[in-house]
Structures are given as structure tokens and as C-alpha cells.
Amino acid sequence: MNIKLADSxxxxxxxxxxxxxxxxxxLSLSGPSVESLKRVRVDWVYDIEVTTNRVDMVSVxxxxxxxxxxxxxxxxxxxxxxIPFTPPQRGNMKMPIEIKNDRRLIGRIMAVAISNFENWxxxxxxxxxxRLSGVRSLTLPVDITNYVMLETGHPTHIFDxxxxxxxxxxxxxxxGEVFVGLDGRKYSLPQGAIVFEDGTGxxxxxxxxxxxxxxxxxxxxxxxxxxxxxTDPVRIRRTSMKLAIRTLAATMNEKGVDPRLxxxxxxxxxxxxxxxxxxxxxxxxxxxxxxPKAIKTITLEHGFINERMGLKIPKLEINKILTALEFxxxxxxxxxxxxxxxxxxxxxxxPEDIVEEVARIWGYQNIPPKLMGGALPxxxxxxxxxxxxxxxxxxxxxxxxxxxxxxxxxxxxxxxSLELKNPLGADSKYLRTTLGPSLTAxxxxxxxxxxxxxxxxxxxxxxxxxxLPEEKMMLAGIFAGYNIREAKGVxxxxxxxxxESIEQIDNYLFYEVPVGELKxxxxxxxxxxxxxxxxxxxxxxxxxxxxxxxxxxxSSIANTKLVGEAELRYIYKKAYTFRIYYQHPDKTLTNSEVxxxxxxxxxxxxxxxxxxxx
Amino acid sequence: MxxxxxxxxxxxxxxxxxxxxxxxxAQIRIKYIGKKGSLGxxxxxxxAAPERERKRLGILINETKAVILTALAERRVxxxxxxxxxxxxxxxxKHEVGHxxxxxxxxxxxxxIFRQIGFVRRRYFEVEWDWYAFEALGFGxxxxxxxxxxxxxxxxxxxxxxxxxLLTPHTSGGQVRxxxxxxxxxxxxxxxxxxxRQSDSxxxxxxxxxxxxxxxxxxxxxxxxxxxxxxxxxxxxxxRETRIxxxxxxxxxxxxxxxxxxxxxxxxxxxxxxxGWHEVAGAGMVHPVVLANGGVDAKVYSGFAxxxxxxxxxxxxxxxxxxxxxxxxxxxxxxxx
Numbered sequence: 021m022n023i024k025l026a027d028s029x030x031x032x033x034x035x036x037x038x039x040x041x042x043x044x045x046x047l048s049l050s051g052p053s054v055e056s057l058k059r060v061r062v063d064w065v066y067d068i069e070v071t072t073n074r075v076d077m078v079s080v081x082x083x084x085x086x087x088x089x090x091x092x093x094x095x096x097x098x099x100x101x102x103i104p105f106t107p108p109q110r111g112n113m114k115m116p117i118e119i120k121n122d123r124r125l126i127g128r129i130m131a132v133a134i135s136n137f138e139n140w141x142x143x144x145x146x147x148x149x150x151r152l153s154g155v156r157s158l159t160l161p162v163d164i165t166n167y168v169m170l171e172t173g174h175p176t177h178i179f180d181x182x183x184x185x186x187x188x189x190x191x192x193x194x195x196g197e198v199f200v201g202l203d204g205r206k207y208s209l210p211q212g213a214i215v216f217e218d219g220t221g222x223x224x225x226x227x228x229x230x231x232x233x234x235x236x237x238x239x240x241x242x243x244x245x246x247x248x249x250x251t252d253p254v255r256i257r258r259t260s261m262k263l264a265i266r267t268l269a270a271t272m273n274e275k276g277v278d279p280r281l282x283x284x285x286x287x288x289x290x291x292x293x294x295x296x297x298x299x300x301x302x303x304x305x306x307x308x309x310x311x312p313k314a315i316k317t318i319t320l321e322h323g324f325i326n327e328r329m330g331l332k333i334p335k336l337e338i339n340k341i342l343t344a345l346e347f348x349x350x351x352x353x354x355x356x357x358x359x360x361x362x363x364x365x366x367x368x369x370x371p372e373d374i375v376e377e378v379a380r381i382w383g384y385q386n387i388p389p390k391l392m393g394g395a396l397p398x399x400x401x402x403x404x405x406x407x408x409x410x411x412x413x414x415x416x417x418x419x420x421x422x423x424x425x426x427x428x429x430x431x432x433x434x435x436x437s438l439e440l441k442n443p444l445g446a447d448s449k450y451l452r453t454t455l456g457p458s459l460t461a462x463x464x465x466x467x468x469x470x471x472x473x474x475x476x477x478x479x480x481x482x483x484x485x486x487x488l489p490e491e492k493m494m495l496a497g498i499f500a501g502y503n504i505r506e507a508k509g510v511x512x513x514x515x516x517x518x519x520e521s522i523e524q525i526d527n528y529l530f531y532e533v534p535v536g537e538l539k540x541x542x543x544x545x546x547x548x549x550x551x552x553x554x555x556x557x558x559x560x561x562x563x564x565x566x567x568x569x570x571x572x573x574x575s576s577i578a579n580t581k582l583v584g585e586a587e588l589r590y591i592y593k594k595a596y597t598f599r600i601y602y603q604h605p606d607k608t609l610t611n612s613e614v615x616x617x618x619x620x621x622x623x624x625x626x627x628x629x630x631x632x633x634x
Numbered sequence: 635m636x637x638x639x640x641x642x643x644x645x646x647x648x649x650x651x652x653x654x655x656x657x658x659x660a661q662i663r664i665k666y667i668g669k670k671g672s673l674g675x676x677x678x679x680x681x682a683a684p685e686r687e688r689k690r691l692g693i694l695i696n697e698t699k700a701v702i703l704t705a706l707a708e709r710r711v712x713x714x715x716x717x718x719x720x721x722x723x724x725x726x727x728k729h730e731v732g733h734x735x736x737x738x739x740x741x742x743x744x745x746x747i748f749r750q751i752g753f754v755r756r757r758y759f760e761v762e763w764d765w766y767a768f769e770a771l772g773f774g775x776x777x778x779x780x781x782x783x784x785x786x787x788x789x790x791x792x793x794x795x796x797x798x799x800l801l802t803p804h805t806s807g808g809q810v811r812x813x814x815x816x817x818x819x820x821x822x823x824x825x826x827x828x829x830x831r832q833s834d835s836x837x838x839x840x841x842x843x844x845x846x847x848x849x850x851x852x853x854x855x856x857x858x859x860x861x862x863x864x865x866x867x868x869x870x871x872x873x874r875e876t877r878i879x880x881x882x883x884x885x886x887x888x889x890x891x892x893x894x895x896x897x898x899x900x901x902x903x904x905x906x907x908x909x910g911w912h913e914v915a916g917a918g919m920v921h922p923v924v925l926a927n928g929g930v931d932a933k934v935y936s937g938f939a940x941x942x943x944x945x946x947x948x949x950x951x952x953x954x955x956x957x958x959x960x961x962x963x964x965x966x967x968x969x970x971x
Contacts (some may be wrong), residue, residue: 048909049879053891055908071882072778239870243879245716254776261781328919328936330856372922377886379855380880386888389859389876395819396752406755410742417732424963427840428827430759438761440801441787444833451761451788462963469965473732479827481761486791488799489761 021269022055023078025170026152027064032170033084036098038091040064046094050380052077052085064630065152075275076363079173081284089344089381106289111302115183117245121308122190128250128279128553129190129308130286133181135243135475137161138298146296153266160300161237161244162293166268173363174248174277175269175283179235181243185218190227199223201265202231213259214251228256228273230265243302246289250279279309315359318574320371322354328375329387341381342374404542405493409477411541412495419510421473421497426458428478436482438489451481451489455496455532456525463498463528471501473510477535495533504529505588514538530579555584555603556614560621560632563595570596571582573629580624582609582617595634635683635691643698651706656713659706666702673699675828732744736960736971737842740948741825747868751861753823753846756815759807760827761788764797766807770886770927779803786829786839801829805845805941806885809920812847813928818935819850819865825944836957842944849920849930849937858890858938859918866894866914869947875901880916886918886939894950912950915942 025555027040038046043065052074056067068340070077076082081552084100091098111133121129140160142150145168147157154165165176193199195211206290207226209215216225224235228251238243257274260266286305293299326332335351342349346361349367360368379387413423421508429448433439443449452458462474475497482490497508506524507529511519515538521531562573571589577598578586584603588596600621602614609617625631646666653659673695698922734742745755759766768780778962779785786801787914793799808824824845833839846861859878866876874897878890892915896907905911917940930937945960952971954960959967 044909049877051880053879056820071880073882257776289890299856327852328854370887370922372887372919375919376880379888384859384880386856387856387859389863391751391860391864392848392853392855392857394852397754397816399754399818399822400815405757406745409926413738417734419732420730421732422965422968423733423735423738424968425735425961426963427838427961429829429839438799439789442782442831443786444831465963466965472965474963479760486793488759488763491676491760539848589641631744 021072021078021275022067022069023083023170024065024067024153025080025083026060026149027066029149029171030066030084030087033081033101033103034087034098035101036087038087038098040066040097042094042096043087043091046090046096047083047087047095049091049385050383052083057300060152063148063152072275073367075272075277076173076281078272078275079169080171082173082363085346090343090426093381093383094343095334103284103288106287106291107274107307108287108301108305111135111300111431115303115306117184117186119306119308120187120189121310122192123310125192125252125255126190126249127252127309127311128248128282129306130248130282130611131306132246132286132301133243133291133303134161134178134246134292134293134299135238135302136298137241137244137293140239143296151525158296159237159239161293163384164289164296165246168285168289168292169269171519172281172285173272174250175272176285176289177231177247177249177253177269178237179225179231179245179247180237180241181245183235184216184224184240184245186218187217187219188224189217191215191217193223199226200233201226202233202236203364204233205545207263207265210259210262212255213263214255220416226265227251227261229260229263229270230267244299246286246293248282248285248289250277250282250432277367278365279312280362280572297458307598313365314368315362315365316360317357318371318374319355319357320355320370320374324371325375325378326591328372329382330390331380331387333378333382337382338378341378345381346379347377404539405535408542409535410495412477412535412538415513415541416475416497416510418472419473421475421510424459424462424474424476425478426455426462426476428452428481432457438481438483453480453482455480455494456530459498459529459530460525461494463500466500469500473497473499473502473507492533493535495535495538496530498525498531499529500527502529507531514541530610543587551584551603551605553606553608555601558598558611558614558618559589559597559599561595561597561634562625562629563634564629564631565594566630568594568596568629569632573625573631574598576624576628577621580617580621581619582613596631635679635687636694638690638748639676639694639698643701646672646702647705650702650709653709656710659710659713663706664718667699673702674783684970701740719824733968733971735968736948736952737944739971741842741844741871742761743822744865745825747865748821748823748846748893750942751821754968756808756812756822756824757826758802758805758811758824760802760829762800762802762807764795764800765793765795766810767800767802767804768779769797770810770924772921772923773884777884777897783831786831802826803830804828805843806939808845809885809924809939813849813925813930818849818851818930818937820847820937822847837956838945838961839956840961843941844944845939845941847920847937847939849925849935851935853919853936853938855888855919855938858919858940862892862915862917862939862940870894870897870951877911881916881918883918885921885924889916889918891915892917892940892942914947914950915940917941 048054053069054066058065087098088098129436142157142160142163157163161178164176169175193209193213193215197209199207199209215223217223225232231269251273251274253274260270277291332380339349348359350357358374430452431447434453437450477495479491482492508519518533522529574588585601587599589599592599602609649662662906785803790799805824812822828843863876875895877893881889881891883889893911894914895901896910898904901910920937925932
């Protein structure tokens with residue numbers, strides 16, 4: 021996810037003379053990626069991509085902390101500004117609402133009543149900062165909750181305390197329950213969303229995602245409830261996705277916000293309500309935190325860091341880097357124990373995570389690129405499938421074939437087709453079992469051309485019971501404007517049976533064969549001695565009364581004993597001229613020997629195929 | 635008679651050397667070699683010579699004939715040579731040729747680049763079990779990549795151990811498959827079709843990726859950088875630079891994003907790049923959990939992996955802006971590559 025924040029705001033938390041350009045550049049190299057830096061009047065705005073494991077950086081404070089650790093490695097002084105930590109004053113009233121938590125749904129709740137707001141107008145500087153972060157200003161108290169969220173990294177909320185009823189019960193929603201958001205939209209809830217209700221069944225909030233219309237704080241509200249809840253990220257994600265409510269709070273909460281940040285958010289909020297809105301704390305502070313998670317300490321060897329980085333990094337540097345990121349470090353000999361700060365506890369768990377922290381702050385650019393040595397892997401020789409496909413392509417391209425890539429998801433199906441559960445449309449619902457329809461469509465898109473040959477090598481997918489489908493690599497192609505002799509001539513370079521597989525689709529000639537059947541192409545060639553004696557060559561023309569099977573006639577001639585080679589030379593009306601090469605391996609054939617062979621051929625062509633010597 | 639034959643030969647060669655055109659060569663041939671030519675006439679007179687001389691004279695005549703024929707042939711070749719006044723600016727005649735697809739060309743080039751440093755090409759499944767595509771790679775049950783609007787799933791019974799059947803959204807599924815096939819040292823290049831449920835100007839539902847996986851003793855970040863730099867310089871040009879930046883993937887730790895500097899602005903930042911750089915790949919050191927799922931001892935071996943889009947690098951180099959154009963079947967596009 022991305023967070024946008026103003027440079028002026030960042031500077032309240034970061035002491036450094038670094039220019040915005042330097043901050044953007046060095047953060048990108050060693051921390052979160054700054055996707056853009058834009059000037060807005062006197063301020064600058066960073067647009068920063070934060071990876072899902074680092075929700076702690078979806079905050080001004082989090083980014084400042086990173087910058088303070090990163091900039092010194094580039095020779096620029098920087099430190100994280102201290103926040104004056106004044107615990108809020110306790111109010112007189114006992115919390116007037118009974119809060120009943122369900123610890124499976126919410127890990128921590130902090131709440132306090134705030135009363136007597138005097139000012140509802142948000143100061144200009146806050147409106148601007150919120151706007152630069154993409155948040156629209158509403159009323160001052162609501163703006164403060166958003167401001168605190170962006171600053172500290174923990175979402176916060178404010179209710180009209182008097183609209184909540186006597187109780188605030190945390191529970192799971194039932195399927196179909198209706199919730200009306202503060203935007204006035206009605207939502208039908210799925211089973212298992214986290215909701216607050218008032219004890220009578222009335223839902224008063226969809227915590228962590230969106231406030232409810234019936235509990236919203238307005239200018240005529242007397243008492244407010246400032247409320248910070250640390251919700252179960254999985255439920256937040258499911259509900260937010262299902263209802264398509266993608267508020268900033270929801271996108272943060274679904275990533276697992278650190279419950280310990282709630283304190284900081286609470287202090288900042290209370291402070292700002294007092295300072296800017298004149299609101300005073302009117303109740304005791306509620307803090308329900310049944311099971312704080314212990315933070316895991318990770319132990320690893322100094323050598324492990326060196327090995328993974330491919331260089332030696334001094335202990336002192338490791339200390340400096342980890343301490344700047346607020347990790348606690350202790351050494352015993354070569355052994356290192358590291359405890360991450362609470363806001364990093366969920367993404368730093370194994371020694372490799374420590375390597376990452378040290379390596380990125382040390383600077384990936386300072387790790388020299390080097391090719392690995394070592395033994396080479398064993399090469400699987402069994403198939404040679406890639407060489408075969410390459411060879412087929414070479415041959416077809418030499419004969420003017422043009423290769424296409426078409427989509428494997430199609431609208432047609434047969435008995436072997438696999439079907440998608442979630443297709444994008446009806447025309448891409450099945451995995452194809454033949455390339456036919458795709459290639460026909462491709463040919464149809466080129467009707468302005470007179471003559472072409474398109475081909476493709478791609479898998480088809482044939483369903484098998486209880487197993488993955490057979491992914492069968494096919495060669496398929498389509499000829500437009502070719503006659504059958506030309507098309508077969510092209511395919512004969514791949515093998516006779518490819519040529520024979522041609523069928524007619526519309527005005528096209530189409531073929532499709534499994535690539536695996538063409539393995540002979542790769543067979544090493546054997547030398548055949550060049551005949552020592554010249555062949556006798558002659559053309560014989562036959563006429564056929566009915567439709568001749570010219571291919572069969574030719575192979576019959578070619579298979580005649582002492583015929584070295586035969587080809588079909590011309591077709592003129594019903595007359596077919598064959599060229600015959602008479603060849604004896606060991607001698608020159610005499611005229612009378614040729615005569616004998618010729619007679620045999622003529623007898624077969626006239627007798628078996630109905631030809632007549634022309 | 636010997637002298638007569640020799641004279642004839644010398645005379646013929648002189649005439650051949652002085653001849654000025656192809657027709658005159660033909661005439662010379664008729665004059666000396668033709669049926670009624672001079673050599674023919676002499677041959678007929680062999681019978682008049684003493685018997686013991688006949689054989690020798692015959693050989694001499696044949697030799698003379700051969701010499702004259704050779705001279706004729708050589709002279710003919712000279713006449714057939716291009717003349718100095720050929721118009722060298724004449725345009726060539728056009729020959730139509732076939733075309734391998736841009737994607738194929740890119741795949742073959744990638745394969746060749748990696749083969750030189752010992753990578754073995756593989757092609758793992760397009761239809762894959764959830765285990766290989768997600769679970770074994772450390773994707774949690776609620777990871778966004780598993781959403782039904784991200785990854786295509788197949789209507790098929792769920793396998794008791796391997797989970798649902800899906801169209802693989804990345805070539806990373808080949809990592810565990812390769813570890814199951816071979817023991818380290820591993821240098822795999824898995825190139826295959828991949829699928830995501832998206833269709834717009836920067837996404838097609840079907841696309842191609844290649845995945846590099848190296849596992850051996852002592853593999854570290856500098857090896858990953860070296861391999862990526864070797865590839866980028868081989869593919870994009872030796873003057874191009876690479877860098878890695880922190881990122882996050884479930885199956886690598888640490889994880890990186892890989893950038894190549896922009897050809898146009900050389901890293902300064904311009905309208906076609908992102909601050910001077912192009913993102914080209916995701917990468918990282920193989921997560922110990924993934925090694926374990928592939929049956930590799932993470933205490934002994936370490937590794938790195940990277941994944942890149944074939945279309946992406948092909949488009950960058952061909953300066954082709956719209957991804958959907960890559961899958962056009964229009965011959966006017968196909969013939970450009």
C-alpha cells in the first residue's frame with residue numbers, strides 16, 4: 021500500500037538537514053520505496069510504497085525512524101525527534117459505558133471519554149497535511165483521529181458517547197445483519213465480521229473498518245468516546261474485501277497493527293483534543309489488554325550475517341544499525357541476541373530477518389556483485405524438448421511461417437476441458453484442448469493478406485481424474501492462400517505424418533500434432549554413401565479418368581525396387597507427370613533393365629490406380 | 635603431325651585470348667572443337683599415321699582438346715563477371731521470410747544467457763496445486779494473491795494434501811518442484827506461461843515469466859547481485875546498471891526488488907521511467923521454510939531466487955508501450971520481429 025505525507029510533517033519527527041530529494045533517494049535504496057516526490061506550494065509530498073509486512077511504516081513516525089537509521093550511512097546526520105510523553109490527566113467520571121470485549125476479535129481496547137468540545141474548526145495547517153495525505157477534512161475531532169492515525173501508525177476512532185447506549189459489546193456479526201455506515205450506505209454483513217452493539221442488538225460500529233451512522237460525532241454532541249481498538253487482522257481483511265470498504269484504517273488493520281502503539285496514539289489524541297478543540301478528559305482511562313504477546317528474541321552468529329551478505333561486517337556496525345532501528349542488541353562472543361521493538365515483532369522472527377535489517381541499512385549497493393563458483397548442476401538429458409521446439413520453429417520460419425501466441429483460455433469446450441471457477445468472461449472459461457479455434461480466429465484477423473502461414477507451439481490441457489491435467493505441447497498451424505501441395509511441402513520438412521495431418525477448416529488448411537511425435541527431427545543424421553553411378557532419369561505422364569490419388573500413386577512409384585527417388589512434377593488438367601530416378605547402388609542400369617522397372621510401374625499405375633499412359 | 639597439332643593449339647588459345655564477346659567464344663569453339671572443326675579433321679587423319687604412332691597421337695589430340703575447352707571456359711567466366719558499369723544503387727528484390735515471435739526470441743535469448751553460467755532450463759506446470767504455487771512458498775491462508783479476483787482456480791476436487799487446483803500465477807512454484815527433482819547444487823531457469831485474473835493495458839490474463847533458482851553451500855546476496863548484473867548487461871547492454879532495493883515476498887528473506895537504469899536518461903529520471911530506473915524483477919534469498927518444504931537442509935545450503943516477466947523485458951527493449959500489442963496476431967506487427 022502507499023502512504024502520502026508532507027515533508028513539513030516528517031520534519032517534526034526527523035532532525036536532519038537532508039533535502040527532500042536526498043530523503044526520497046536514500047529511503048528508496050535502503051527502506052520503503054518513494055515512488056514520487058512532488059512540490060506542493062511551500063511543501064513537498066512523498067508518495068511512499070510500504071510493503072505489507074511493514075505496516076509500522078504507514079505513519080509519519082515510522083518513516084522518520086527509517087530515515088534516521090538510513091541517512092547516516094549516506095553521510096547525512098539524522099536522528100528521530102523525541103516526543104514529549106505527558107500522560108493524560110484522569111477525568112472525574114467513571115467510564116459511563118460498559119465495555120464487553122471478546123478477546124478473539126479484539127486484542128486491545130483503549131478508551132476515554134472526552135467532553136465539552138469548544139472548537140469544531142480544523143486549523144488550516146492540519147487540513148493541508150491531511151489533504152496532502154489524501155484524507156478529506158470533516159470536523160475537527162474526526163480530523164484529529166485521522167491525524168493521529170497517520171502520525172503514530174495506529175487507527176483511532178471517536179464516537180458520540182451518548183448515542184452508544186449503555187453497553188458496548190464486541191461480537192461477531194451474523195450473516196445478513198444490516199449495518200449503516202457513516203457515509204449513509206447500507207451494508208449486509210457477512211458472518212464473522214467484528215461489530216459493536218449496544219446490548220439490544222443495535223450495531224453501533226464496524227470497528228477497524230468504518231464508523232456507523234448511528235454513533236457518529238456531530239457538532240451538537242456533548243460527550244465523545246475516544247476509542248482505540250486493535251482488531252484481528254484476518255477478520256478485518258475478510259470483511260473489508262467482502263464489503264469492498266477499503267478505508268485507510270482497514271488497509272492498516274488488516275496488516276496487523278502493533279497493539280503497543282495504542283498508548284502513543286491515545287496520548288497524542290488526548291493532547292490534541294485539549295489543545296485544538298478544547299475537549300477535556302472526563303472519565304478514567306480504560307485499557308483492556310488481556311494477552312500482550314511476548315516479543316521473541318533471536319539469536320544468531322556473527323558469521324551468519326557475514327556469510328549471507330558475502331562480506332565481513334564489523335560487530336560495531338551491526339550494533340549501530342540495529343540500535344538505530346530500535347532493536348535491542350547483546351553479544352556473547354560471536355553470538356548475537358536481538359530483540360526487535362514491538363512494532364517490528366511480527367515481521368522479525370528468524371535470523372534471516374536480522375540479516376535483512378543489517379544488509380539493507382549497510383546498503384545493498386555496498387555488497388559487490390559476484391558470480392558464484394562451485395559445481396554445476398546435473399543436466400537432465402532425457403527430453404531435449406526445448407531443442408526440439410527450437411528446431412521446429414527454425415524449419416517453419418525458413419519456409420516463411422510466422423509464429424503467433426494466442427490465449428490458452430477459450431470459450432469452447434469438449435469432454436477433456438478443465439473449467440475455471442472464476443473466469444473473467446464466457447469467452448475465457450475453459451483451458452483449451454486444441455489450438456484450432458484460436459488459430460482460425462488469428463487467420464480471420466489477417467484477411468487483408470493473400471497468403472500466409474501462422475503457427476504456434478503451445479500446451480493443450482487434458483483433464484485427468486484426481487491428478488493435474490496432461491499438459492501436452494502441440495504444434496499447430498494454419499495456411500491461408502496455400503494450395504494443398506504447397507502446405508504439405510512445408511510440413512514435409514517436419515515429417516510426413518505432419519503433412520498428412522492437414523485438414524480443411526473454412527478456407528484454411530489446418531494442422532495440429534503433438535510436438536513429442538516429432539522427436540526424429542533431433543536424431544543425429546547418419547551418413548549415406550553418395551551413389552557412385554549416375555541414375556537414369558525420366559518423366560512419365562499418366563492420365564486419370566476419375567479423381568486420382570496422386571499421393572498414393574507417387575509413393576507406390578517411389579517404393580518400387582531400384583527406384584531411388586520419385587516426385588510429382590506437373591499436373592496439367594488430368595495429366596500427372598512423375599519424374600523417376602532409376603538407381604542401382606552398385607552399377608549403372610542398362611536400358612533393358614530400366615525398361616523392366618518402367619513396365620512394372622506402368623502396370624501398377626494402370627492396373628491399381630486407373631491411370632493411362634499419356 | 636605433332637607440330638600441326640601444337641600449332642593448332644597455340645592458334646586457338648591466341649584467338650580465345652583476343653576474343654571480345656560470348657558469341658565469338660562460341661564461334662571459336664565450333665571452329666576448333668566442332669564436328670567439322672580443325673581438331674576433328676586432324677583426328678580423321680590419324681589413320682594415315684603409322685600404327686605405333688596412333689595411340690600417342692590420339693592422347694595428344696585429346697589433351698589439346700581439353701586445354702582448349704578449359705581456356706574457353708575460363709574466358710567465358712571472365713565475360714560473365716559483373717561489368718564495371720553495373721548500377722550499384724539498384725534496390726534489391728524483396729524476399730519474404732518467416733518470423734519467430736518476439737516472446738520466443740526473448741525466451742531463447744534468456745535461456746542462452748543463463749545457460750552460459752550453468753543454469754538448466756525447466757518448464758514446470760501451468761496448472762498447479764495450491765501447495766506448490768502458494769502453501770509451500772509460505773503464503774498464508776489469507777494472502778491477497780489467493781483472492782479469487784487475483785488467481786484463477788479450477789473447478790476440480792481439492793486434493794487432500796496438495797489443496798486446490800489453480801492456474802499458476804508465477805513461476806516460483808517451480809522452486810519446490812525443482813528441489814524435489816534434484817539435489818543441490820541447483821541452478822534452475824524455469825520459464826513458463828503464467829496467469830493472473832487481470833486484463834488491462836498493463837496486464838494480460840496470460841503472460842510469461844522466468845524464475846532463477848540457485849541453491850548451494852555458501853550462496854549469498856553478492857551472488858544474487860552478480861547474477862542479475864550479468865543478465866542485465868547481457869540482455870540490455872553492458873553499459874546498463876542494476877540495483878536491488880528492499881521488498882517483501884513470503885518465500886524469500888531478505889527480499890528485493892530489482893531495477894535496471896533507464897536507457898534514455900541513464901538514471902536521472904525521465905517520462906518513461908520511475909526516477910531513472912525500471913523495475914524488472916522480484917528476488918531474494920530463499921526462505922528457510924521453502925528450503926525445508928523442498929527437502930533441502932537450510933543449515934547446510936542457502937540459495938537465491940528471482941522472477942522476471944518475459945513480456946516486460948521484451949517490451950522495454952523493443953520500446954513497445956502497450957502490453958496487449960504483444961499478443962496481437964496482426965501480421966503487420968508479427969513481421970516486425
